[in-house]
Amino acid sequence: MIKVESLKKSFGDLEVLKEISVEIKPQEVVVVIGPSGSGKSTFLRCLNLLESITGGKVMIKDQDLTAKGTNINQVRTNVGMVFQQFNLFPHKTVLQNIMLSPMKVRKWQRKQAEEKGLELLRKVGLYEKAHVYPDSLSGGQKQRVAIARALAMEPEIMLFDEPTSALDPEMVGEVLEVMKDLAKEGMTMVVVTHEMGFAKEVGDRVLFMDGGYIVEENAPIALFENPQQERTKAFLSKVL
């Protein structure tokens, strides 16, 4: 589903991703952990080319993102993204947030987009909030709307960049629940998070990133309970 070969990314002189290679299968849930500044967000953003890549290759469903004929907008409709800061559109209601892209990009009729939007809001438990503006929502509600908005494009892949890090602790659970449901439905997911419980429950694999490399990867339990690399051990001892 996703194939990353020797991915490199620099910002000016700062080499953030030095050499990343990984393959992610359909329906797999991959959790990415690592210290702050290790390049987790950058890695995720390279997967839908929100960051231009400096070297190597990213393939989504056998489509090389940086190849000449690739329409990146088309690829992005198949790769949803959820941000730490939600990034809802404040000038639109919750439902309009969800309907915008299907109507403008997929050229759906208003009615179809609306039905899809309401269906997704029901799914994330926010049906009654359809017509309010994002400002009036709590953090957890905002993030659930953001997930619904991404799902409206019917992507096969979802990327999550620390989706619960900006939330008050009591709201983390409601967002993780929605994500767990998605995982169970077979969504291919790449999730940057430090929620170890989530990783253990629905993660198929955990990648530990540090210094621009994937230092270690393994099944969640194996990685958390029996890390092989010194850097992994040091990191886990701090966060667990």
Next chain:
Amino acid sequence: MGVFSIEIVREYLPFFLKGAMVTVGASLAGILIGSILGLFMGIGRISKSWWIRYPFIWYINAFRGTPLFVQILLIHFGLIPLMMESVNPLVSLIVTLSLNATAYIAEIFRAGIQSIDRGQMEAARSLGMTHVQAMRHVILPQAFKRMIPPLGNEFIVLLKDSSLGAIIAAPELMYWGRAAQGQYYRVWEPYLTVAIIYLILTLSLTYLLNYIERRLDTA
């Protein structure tokens, strides 16, 4: 100074009012044309391609870095005669105000666009929107709201600066003030009256803008 002669004011009032209409019309035309051109220039100003960016930056620098007085003379006596057979001072005034406003409004648009959190653009692009779609449906509607106060400010500046039209004999408010002064060699009657009319115009505009801002805040 002698007694303030209300007679002079009364005689010239119809001309002052006609002039005020021209003043409002010319500055309105300037702000509208300037907004349209300024939108494109403001977006071009932050283009990634230097060959789009640089000409715009230089245009903006040139118009913001020279006096409107000089611009109006260059345009009326230089540029317009090059391009048109007949020269109309009112046209010259509107052209000058528009080109000048374009430079300032381009900067207002640029600042407005850049004030929107970059996460907005990223979210829109991550949903598959093109850059143009993201601008149109996500960035600009938010930026417009923030641009209304500085745009209103620019309108007020333009309304006052349009008085420079008097030096090329565009029949705006100040032109009639000078005409009355020239006829009677009086200072207070024409200039004080004209000043009061400008004040009424700018204060009404300020009031209107505050009203619009309040409406948008609650929307």
